[in-house]
Amino acid sequence: MSGSTRPVFEAARAEGRAALVGYLPAGFPDVPGSVDAMRTMVENGCDVIEVGLPYSDPVMDGPTIQRAAQTALEGGVRTADVLRTVEAVAATGAKVVVMTYWNPVERYGVERFAADLASAGGSGLITPDLVPDEASEWVAAADKHDLDKIFLVAPSSTDERLAMTTAACRGFVYATAVMGVTGARESTSSLAEPLVARVREVTDLPIGVGLGVSTGDQAADVGRYADGVIVGSAFVRRLLDAGDDRRTGLESLAALTRELADGVRRAR
Amino acid sequence: MSALPDESGHFGRFGGRMMPEALMAALDELTAAWQDAMADPGFTGELERMLREYAGTPSLLYDATKLSEVAGARILLKREDLNHTGAHKIRNVLGQALLTKRMGKTRVIAETGAGQHGVATATACAYLGLDCVVYMGEVDTERQALNVARMHLLGAEVVAVKSGSRTLKDAINEAIRDWVTNVDHTAYVFGTAAGPHPFPAMVRDFVRGIGDETREQSMELLGRLPDAVVACVGGGSNAIGMFETFIDEPSVRLYGFEAGGEGVDTLRHAATIWQHDTGVLHGARTYVLQDEDGQTVESHSISAGLDYPGVGPEHAWLAETGRAEYRPITDARAMDAMALLSRTEGIIPAIESAHAVAGAMDLAEELGPDAVIVVNLSGRGDKDMGTAIEWFGLGATRPDGTAGAGPDEAAGEGSGEVQL
Incomplete structure (x- = not known):
């Protein structure tokens, strides 16, 4: 029922476009609200959904995602809720991965998390603060449960580390386009394209580019050279701006998804 | 010499680099620069000169005869409180700031809880001509306005x-975010022997003079090593600085005293090792105060310097192997010890260090009158007078104009050790 995300990127490539990957934290604004939001993103053109696991100390996130994660935690979201969210979104047929800092997985039990993620229909895990050097337990559990291992590469990664990291990945490679934390930026980074070129030297895996994309034009720009365009803060921002008006929030989210989905189709 | 950490920065199953890939190159660069510097007599000689001429080390090993009388064993105090900026922390920041210069970086960032590490970093940056930005939790900037002013006067920028x-933990998060963004020209001067490799080992190297001096001074004073060395443990830099020299000396017992806060059965404490939950926080696998889902739990201690929900990975390893023993000391017992040392020896300790003094009182009883116990007096208590005023009700004048309450009148709770 789950399976790797890789075919999604390959299908998009066959259509002459990049895949659109959308992120939202589970439990924001609350658990049912986040499921509705993610379903809306799927209906309007997201190929892969990243379900964020809210964490108390998110060192890779800028203010927008921090605020959403904090709201979710204050609302009492639990790790089990995140897995339920995965299940609900995977039921739409879209591929779903979880993006999480490492400590909650370790606390839940790495093997148990992998088993429960797989049975919820999740495809794998993006691990922003776990590098392959430290990931032997996760790699074993992921392989056992047929899950994608999506590690990050950065503009500062050495060629040696790019080779080592991509060799440990399954599904796709997450390339961080900027040196910095998550959050929308005015223009796309000049560091992203050279990074993608360097990654292509060492792997055939699809490459998703994230950090900073918020508009259709930016998505088109990144989609020229990347296999996937990853968008997070811009989606969160739409929900934050709508406040308690959930209906407006979902409409705004749908409009942004359509704009970005159009962007990745304009790319090539 | 301790062979740990291993090449990948692990102390047994603890430590490592649980950090974003974006920082891996910088951590490798820092590791190489630190190892290169420590092997270069030009660097170590200059650091040694700065520590001696500017920071005032070696610090005294003081024979606390009056405290010893009360305790029932011989207690020696390693007077790190007499260093420039009033704590052991100057050793660490001078080392890291000098390394920053050597690496050709011009900008320093640091986190601070109560402000002590921030003030020390701002001091080192003023001395060495580096730009300095200190991240401090907004709650702490309000509680510690005086230290914010100190940092400003020293030319540092303070970000609330x-x-x-x-x-503190959020200040560390924000400093890491800054570092990820500005890593090409910025050094992160970390305040304790925690975080990702190489910080636990590097900070240890810079502060281990505490133990090295203690060994030499003990031999001079006693003709032998002490029976026990004790220190307070928050992140654990002053403790590791004292312990490291003695790890391979089986005759010397190592004791760390954590902040027991309002009691380890109340949830309002910072006794991370006592709590014994393994986790990952700020780049290392170690013991972490966390809930069932691995979310970090807020710690509590009357002493801001111990108020941290993690602990350095080498301490986790020393605890697990049994080489060092760690015990909690409550707020009340630490405050009693603060008053006791003030009254017996005329030395006002930092509340952090008072935890070690309180622990030493227990040990004196356990080890007996022939025992020699060295307490690392890691900092002075001037910064804690606000807390002391509130706790003891100090400074109030009576209607008849006589002096106000002292600790022996006002300290109602605790062990009663202050009744002299």
């Missing part, structure tokens, strides 16, 4: 962190 619980 408004995210999360707005305290």
